[in-house]
Amino acid sequence: MAETTEIAEITENQDVKSTAASEAPPTVIVDDLHIVYRVYGAGGTRGNAPAAFRRILKRQKSPNVREVHAIRGISFTAHRGESIGLIGRNGSGKSTLLRAIAGLLPPTRGAVYTDGQPTLLGVNAALMSDLTGERNIILGCLAMGMTPAQAREHYDDIVEFSGLGDFIDLPMRTYSSGMAQRLRFAIAAVKSHDVLMIDEALATGDAEFRRRSEERIRQLREEAGTVFLVSHSLDVVTQTCTRAIWLDKGIIKMDGDADTVVKAYTKAIQAAGARRANRRRRQPTASE
Numbered sequence: 001m002a003e004t005t006e007i008a009e010i011t012e013n014q015d016v017k018s019t020a021a022s023e024a025p026p027t028v029i030v031d032d033l034h035i036v037y038r039v040y041g042a043g044g045t046r047g048n049a050p051a052a053f054r055r056i057l058k059r060q061k062s063p064n065v066r067e068v069h070a071i072r073g074i075s076f077t078a079h080r081g082e083s084i085g086l087i088g089r090n091g092s093g094k095s096t097l098l099r100a101i102a103g104l105l106p107p108t109r110g111a112v113y114t115d116g117q118p119t120l121l122g123v124n125a126a127l128m129s130d131l132t133g134e135r136n137i138i139l140g141c142l143a144m145g146m147t148p149a150q151a152r153e154h155y156d157d158i159v160e161f162s163g164l165g166d167f168i169d170l171p172m173r174t175y176s177s178g179m180a181q182r183l184r185f186a187i188a189a190v191k192s193h194d195v196l197m198i199d200e201a202l203a204t205g206d207a208e209f210r211r212r213s214e215e216r217i218r219q220l221r222e223e224a225g226t227v228f229l230v231s232h233s234l235d236v237v238t239q240t241c242t243r244a245i246w247l248d249k250g251i252i253k254m255d256g257d258a259d260t261v262v263k264a265y266t267k268a269i270q271a272a273g274a275r276r277a278n279r280r281r282r283q284p285t286a287s288e
């Protein structure tokens with residue numbers, strides 16, 4: 001049965017594979033995880049009510065449902081103090097894996113065990129576009145479990161970290177996507193997290209903001225949390241992460257120290273590029 005559970009609930013001798021040679025206590029255990037999306041209305045005819053009713057009676061699937069098997073049996077263990085970069089091509093399953101660890105997507109098969117509350121900081125983090133940056137800071141702090149007094153205490157630090165200046169008084173819908181992302185990161189980063197997950201947050205900031213974010217991620221790691229970072233910027237991964245997991249079509253292609261995995265991934269991309277170029281060269285053109 002699929003589940004998302006606290007680590008304390010699993011028995012000590014459970015057989016869960018880990019490639020990280022870490023002695024630190026585990027914070028996240030992903031055990032043979034499968035995530036299947038069901039896409040309704042995917043092609044075909046729209047059908048009609050009697051046909052749908054017959055299908056329900058016969059317990060048949062709708063012919064218009066397509067299944068996307070995004071994560072195909074992933075297992076790993078993350079430890080306290082690790083900063084793990086998730087890398088891989090578009091559609092390889094990075095965001096899906098983060099959302100599953102955050103408990104936002106129920107496993108179709110397998111399980112995710114977490115120690116403490118994971119926080120997902122992503123493009124869709126729940127801030128309100130009609131509210132000002134100022135109101136959103138308070139909202140975000142309360143959503144992370146702070147009291148109103150604690151939220152007020154952290155307010156100035158968040159504004160300063162975000163670097164938004166006077167924009168903080170304007171509604172968030174007036175922000176560029178980079179500015180909104182900076183605010184989200186600034187809110188999430190003010191607190192120590194057991195497990196902090198960042199989906200491409202650093203890609204949108206300018207160089208100075210990126211430097212501050214990288215520094216903060218290092219501190220968060222030192223504060224004994226675990227950080228997951230999805231990024232297409234391989235430089236950010238090697239500079240910020242101690243470990244990298246390379247996903248390919250929903251499975252783990254490689255898991256190890258960040259430099260080694262990024263090097264192998266870069267080599268594979270270059271080799272694939274060279275193969276494509278060769279194929280193009282071998283294809284006769286219309287004029288030949």
Ligand SMILES: Nc1ncnc2c1ncn2[C@@H]1O[C@H](COP(=O)(O)OP(=O)(O)OP(=O)(O)O)[C@@H](O)[C@H]1O
Nearest residue numbers: 037039068070088089090091092093094095096097
């Ligand atoms: N809500 C959804 N419904 C159906 N399929 C989805 C959904 N979200 C993602 N997918 C599919 O799941 C697979 C993995 O997607 P995911 O977004 O996790 O990949 P990713 O590695 O984060 O990609 P990118 O680097 O482009 O952000 C893809 O085939 C994608 O089409």
